[in-house]
Amino acid sequence: MSTVQIKEQIAALVKELKQHNYNYYVLAMPSISDYDFDIKLKELEALEKQYPELVHPDSPTLKVGGEITKSFKTVVHKWPMLSLGNTYNAQDLIDFDQRIKKAIGDNFQYVCELKFDGLSISLTYENGKLLKAVTRGDGTKGDDVTANIKTLRSIPLSVPHQNVPEHFEIRGEVFMHKAAFEKLNQERIEQGEQAYANPRNFASGTVKMQDSAEVAKRPLDCFLYFLYADQNPFKTHWESLQAVKNWGFHVSEESKLCNTIEDVLLFIESWETKRFHLSYDIDGIVIKVNSYAQQQELGFTAKSPRWAISYKYKAQEVETTLEKVTYQVGRTGAVTPVANLKPVLLAGTTVKRATLHNANEISRLDLHENDTVLVEKGGEIIPKVIRVNLEKRKADAAKINYLENCPECGTQLIRKEGEAVHYCPNDEGCPPQIVGKMQHFxxxxxxxxxxxxxxxxxxxxxxxxxxxxxxIYLLKNHETTLKSMDRFGEKSVNNMLDGIERSKQVPFEKVLFGLGIRYIGETVAKKLAFHFKNIQALQNASFEELITADEIGERIAQSILEYFADEKHQQEINRLKEIGLQFEIEEKEVILQSSKLAGQTFVISGVFEQYSRDELKDIIESNGGKILSGISGKLNYLVAGDNMGPSKLEKANKLNIPIITDAALLKMLEE
Structure with missing residues (x-):
C-alpha cells in the first residue's frame, strides 16, 4: 500500500476507535465487544509501530480512553487511573512473566484478582472521612460524583480505624448484581424504554444521574482493590488488601496470592466456568506484582503499569439453529422480536431464546429461516444473536422481514422517527396492552x-x-361471580375488594405513574405531579410548559400530549375521578423564612452544582417567591443552570427577562 493509503487506514481506525471509546465511557452504551475493540486497537498499534511518522496526535493508543461528561465538576487525579494491558491467551502471560523476571529477578509474587465488569471509581479519604469520589474519565481527570457514591451502602463515609493514613485514595469498581439488574431492567422495559445491555451500563448510567436520591434507590455495590497514599504503611499489595478489609471496605474474597506464573494460569482456568455462578459479572482476571517496591522498580509505560496485566475471557459463544422469530407485545405497545432457538448449553445454562432487540437488528444480521446462528452470553444477561454462519445457510432459505402488523391484534405497527422500536397504537384493543396496563396499575x-x-x-x-x-373499581358489583371462580374463595375476594377500596387514598404521583403513559416512570411521575399539582393542569399544559418541568424532555412532553389528546384516555380519567382516586397533590405548608422575594416570580431550568431544582424551588417559596410553570411576560427571573434548553433561553431573551444563576439568587437573599 502507498503512504497515502496507510495514512487513510490509520485515520479511519482512529476515528472508529474514538467513537467506540465515546460510546463505552461517556454514553455507557458500547457498540462493539471488548474483544473486537482490542483486535482493532492492536491493528492500529501495529500500523503505528511500522509507520511512527504517521501516528495521529489524538490516537486512542496514546490515551487511557474515555471523555469527560459536562454535567459534573471535573477533578484531576492525584495518581492517574491508568488502564491495564490485556491479553486473551496464556502465552502473553508467560511472556509478561519473563519480562518481570528479566527486570527484577525470580524472587517475587503475584496477586490474582477477579476483573469486575463495572465502573472504575477513586475514593479520597482525609482524616478518616470520605472527601470525594471521582470516576476514571480519561485517566488523568474524571467526574466528581461524590453525592451519588455516598448513597452506596458498601462504601464507608468514615474510617474510624487507628492506623489509617491521614490522606489516602482507594480504587474500586462500582457494579450491580445480576438479580438486581434483571429486576430493574424489566421495569425499564415496562416503561417503554430501551433495556440496558448489561449491569455495567446500568451501574454507569446510575452513577452519572443528576439526582442522588434516585441513585440511592438503585442497589449498587462496590469492590475496592487498590490503595494509594503518600506514605503507604504497607509493603505489599496483599497486605494492604487485608488491612483495608479490616478498615471496613468491601473487598472481594476471591483474590489469591500466587508464587509462580503456573499458579496464575491455574487460577485463571479455575474461574473459566466458576465465574458464571457469581452474583455479579466479571470479564477476566487481573494479575499484579505483589511488592510495592518491585512495582516502583518496574514502573510504567505512557498509559499502563509494567507490573500488572489483565487476562480477559472471551465471551461465551455457541452455534445453534434459529427455529423461528416470534414477537412480544409489551404494555406500552412496544413490539420486541425474539429468536427461538434449538436448545443449546451456553455459560452453564440451557438457552432456548435470545433477544433480537428491534427491526434494525434483524436487518443487520440479515436473518433467514433456519439459519445457523452464533449466540453470545458474555456481559449480557439475556443471550444475544451476534451473527449468522452464512456457510451453513440453505440456498432456498427465505429472508426474515420484521412484521408490519401487531401479532396480537393485527393493527398496523408504527415507528416514530429517530426511534428503533415499533409500536402497536391500538392500546385500547390489543389484549397484551390492556392486561399489561392493568397489571402495571x-x-x-x-x-x-x-x-x-x-x-x-x-x-x-x-x-x-x-x-x-x-x-377494577367496579368488581364489587360482581362479588357473587368472583366467589364462584376457581381459586377465588370468600376470604380472598374480600381481601381483594378491601385492597381496591383502600387504593383510593394513594397519592396523585402514584396514580399518575399507574396510568402507564409511555416514558412516564416513577420518578418522572413524581416530578410532574409536584410541578403541575393536579391532573387538570397537566392535561392543559402546552409543550413549552411541559418541558419547563424538572427532567421533562421533548420525548416525554410529546408522549404526554399524545396521551391526553386521546378522548378515550380522558374518559377513563374522568371515570377514575368519579370513583374517588387522588388527582391532585396535598400542598405542603410553606414556612416563610423571609419575604425578600415577595411579589417576584421565577422559573428554574437546567442543572445546578450545589442544589437540586426542588431545593431551589423550596428556597424561593420559603422566602415569599412564586414558581411559574412556563416562561411568559409575567415572569421576573429565569434561574438558569447548565444544559438549559435553548428554546427557554431564546424565549427569555425575546421577552427581556433577567437570567440569573443560583449564586445570584442566593445573593438576592443576602442583601
Missing amino acids: ISRKAMNIDGIGSETIEALYQKGLIRHISD
Whole structure:
C-alpha cells in the first residue's frame, strides 16, 4: 500500500476507535465487544509501530480512553487511573512473566484478582472521612460524583480505624448484581424504554444521574482493590488488601496470592466456568506484582503499569439453529422480536431464546429461516444473536422481514422517527396492552393494591369482568361471580375488594405513574405531579410548559400530549375521578423564612452544582417567591443552570427577562 493509503487506514481506525471509546465511557452504551475493540486497537498499534511518522496526535493508543461528561465538576487525579494491558491467551502471560523476571529477578509474587465488569471509581479519604469520589474519565481527570457514591451502602463515609493514613485514595469498581439488574431492567422495559445491555451500563448510567436520591434507590455495590497514599504503611499489595478489609471496605474474597506464573494460569482456568455462578459479572482476571517496591522498580509505560496485566475471557459463544422469530407485545405497545432457538448449553445454562432487540437488528444480521446462528452470553444477561454462519445457510432459505402488523391484534405497527422500536397504537384493543396496563396499575410501585396480582388480572380479563383500569373499581358489583371462580374463595375476594377500596387514598404521583403513559416512570411521575399539582393542569399544559418541568424532555412532553389528546384516555380519567382516586397533590405548608422575594416570580431550568431544582424551588417559596410553570411576560427571573434548553433561553431573551444563576439568587437573599 502507498503512504497515502496507510495514512487513510490509520485515520479511519482512529476515528472508529474514538467513537467506540465515546460510546463505552461517556454514553455507557458500547457498540462493539471488548474483544473486537482490542483486535482493532492492536491493528492500529501495529500500523503505528511500522509507520511512527504517521501516528495521529489524538490516537486512542496514546490515551487511557474515555471523555469527560459536562454535567459534573471535573477533578484531576492525584495518581492517574491508568488502564491495564490485556491479553486473551496464556502465552502473553508467560511472556509478561519473563519480562518481570528479566527486570527484577525470580524472587517475587503475584496477586490474582477477579476483573469486575463495572465502573472504575477513586475514593479520597482525609482524616478518616470520605472527601470525594471521582470516576476514571480519561485517566488523568474524571467526574466528581461524590453525592451519588455516598448513597452506596458498601462504601464507608468514615474510617474510624487507628492506623489509617491521614490522606489516602482507594480504587474500586462500582457494579450491580445480576438479580438486581434483571429486576430493574424489566421495569425499564415496562416503561417503554430501551433495556440496558448489561449491569455495567446500568451501574454507569446510575452513577452519572443528576439526582442522588434516585441513585440511592438503585442497589449498587462496590469492590475496592487498590490503595494509594503518600506514605503507604504497607509493603505489599496483599497486605494492604487485608488491612483495608479490616478498615471496613468491601473487598472481594476471591483474590489469591500466587508464587509462580503456573499458579496464575491455574487460577485463571479455575474461574473459566466458576465465574458464571457469581452474583455479579466479571470479564477476566487481573494479575499484579505483589511488592510495592518491585512495582516502583518496574514502573510504567505512557498509559499502563509494567507490573500488572489483565487476562480477559472471551465471551461465551455457541452455534445453534434459529427455529423461528416470534414477537412480544409489551404494555406500552412496544413490539420486541425474539429468536427461538434449538436448545443449546451456553455459560452453564440451557438457552432456548435470545433477544433480537428491534427491526434494525434483524436487518443487520440479515436473518433467514433456519439459519445457523452464533449466540453470545458474555456481559449480557439475556443471550444475544451476534451473527449468522452464512456457510451453513440453505440456498432456498427465505429472508426474515420484521412484521408490519401487531401479532396480537393485527393493527398496523408504527415507528416514530429517530426511534428503533415499533409500536402497536391500538392500546385500547390489543389484549397484551390492556392486561399489561392493568397489571402495571395494581403493581407495588404504582397503586400497590393488596389481594390482587398479575395472574388475578389475567383471570379477570379472560372472564370478561375487567377491560379498563376503572373496571377494577367496579368488581364489587360482581362479588357473587368472583366467589364462584376457581381459586377465588370468600376470604380472598374480600381481601381483594378491601385492597381496591383502600387504593383510593394513594397519592396523585402514584396514580399518575399507574396510568402507564409511555416514558412516564416513577420518578418522572413524581416530578410532574409536584410541578403541575393536579391532573387538570397537566392535561392543559402546552409543550413549552411541559418541558419547563424538572427532567421533562421533548420525548416525554410529546408522549404526554399524545396521551391526553386521546378522548378515550380522558374518559377513563374522568371515570377514575368519579370513583374517588387522588388527582391532585396535598400542598405542603410553606414556612416563610423571609419575604425578600415577595411579589417576584421565577422559573428554574437546567442543572445546578450545589442544589437540586426542588431545593431551589423550596428556597424561593420559603422566602415569599412564586414558581411559574412556563416562561411568559409575567415572569421576573429565569434561574438558569447548565444544559438549559435553548428554546427557554431564546424565549427569555425575546421577552427581556433577567437570567440569573443560583449564586445570584442566593445573593438576592443576602442583601
